[in-house]
Amino acid sequence: MAFKKSIFFWRCFNIKQEQLINEQIRLKEVQVISETGEKLGKMDSRKALDIAIEKNLDLVLVAPNGNPPVCKIMNYGKYKFEQAKKEKEAKKKQKVTELKELRITPNTEEHDFNFKAKNARKFLQDGCKVKITVRFRGRELNYVKLGEDILNKFIEELSDIATPDKKPVLEGKNMFIILQNK
Numbered sequence: 001m002a003f004k005k006s007i008f009f010w011r012c013f014n015i016k017q018e019q020l021i022n023e024q025i026r027l028k029e030v031q032v033i034s035e036t037g038e039k040l041g042k043m044d045s046r047k048a049l050d051i052a053i054e055k056n057l058d059l060v061l062v063a064p065n066g067n068p069p070v071c072k073i074m075n076y077g078k079y080k081f082e083q084a085k086k087e088k089e090a091k092k093k094q095k096v097t098e099l100k101e102l103r104i105t106p107n108t109e110e111h112d113f114n115f116k117a118k119n120a121r122k123f124l125q126d127g128c129k130v131k132i133t134v135r136f137r138g139r140e141l142n143y144v145k146l147g148e149d150i151l152n153k154f155i156e157e158l159s160d161i162a163t164p165d166k167k168p169v170l171e172g173k174n175m176f177i178i179l180q181n182k
Contacts, residue, residue: 020061021076022049030061033072042068099178101131106146113150117157124162124181133176147175155179 025045032040032048035057040048045059052059052073060079063070100123102116120130132154134147151168155177162179169176 020064021058022052025049025059025061025071027061027069029068030071031066031068032059033062033070035073035075045071048073095127097180098128099131100128101133103133103135104150106134106136106140106143106150108150113153117154120154120158120179121161124158124179127181130162130179131176132179133174136173136175141173144170144175151175151177 027045029042030045030048031042032051034040035055040051048071049059055073057073058076059071060074060076061069062072100120102120104112104116108116116132120132123130132151134150136144136147140146147170148168155162155164158179161182163182165178165180167177
């Protein structure tokens, strides 16, 4: 039973480390900065670790390439928590653009074309990118020019609100373009 409790405890407080902390620092001499930000000067890493333990904090290697390397006395768990919180906030503010795809054939009729163009316009106004794909089946692959013409017609129809990333591209049996807001 005690074994299960120790595993549970270990899993709850497992912190992913990117920096060396406490006993992992095996350097002879380090520059030490206190938790308030004042420089304590150069000292033996063992002595710096003793100071950190005395204050119930961690010794963290923050600049390993310095001469001598720089260590800071801080609460590493709290530091990692604040870093994770900042990353989460940055993700919230990040705008993700979605890619919507419309599929057509080279012999799409006028009404179907207008319907697809209307949907593409709606997607573009919502802030999405639109990928328009022309699928060639069987002998339609001999008439690649028709597919290119219909894609150019889409570009022309939506030119007031969108621009293509590049010219129509043929990949296997599909030709496509990607439109994005101006």
